[in-house]
Amino acid sequence: MILEVIKAEYVAEYKIKVWFNNGETKITDLKSTIWNDRRKIFEPLRNIEFFKSFNLQLDTVCWQNGLDLAPEFLYELDRTPEYSLI
16 A cells, blocks of 8 residues: 555644554654754744745655655654653
């Protein structure tokens, strides 16, 4: 099965709750990726308002500056138990 994002919503800080077509839901914390990746495409996402403006395209999470993250990356990045979000 090809992994796809079917829904995503902003949670807090740099965390997004992601629903996948395999029936799983995960919380992905992108803070480390955004602040440690030196590529210019990540710079706008450091502004939390810009980060929150993501949408779904091509079966994954995308931003207006052209950045999209592979569903497999989002799936594997999950390291945050849902109960620890607040």
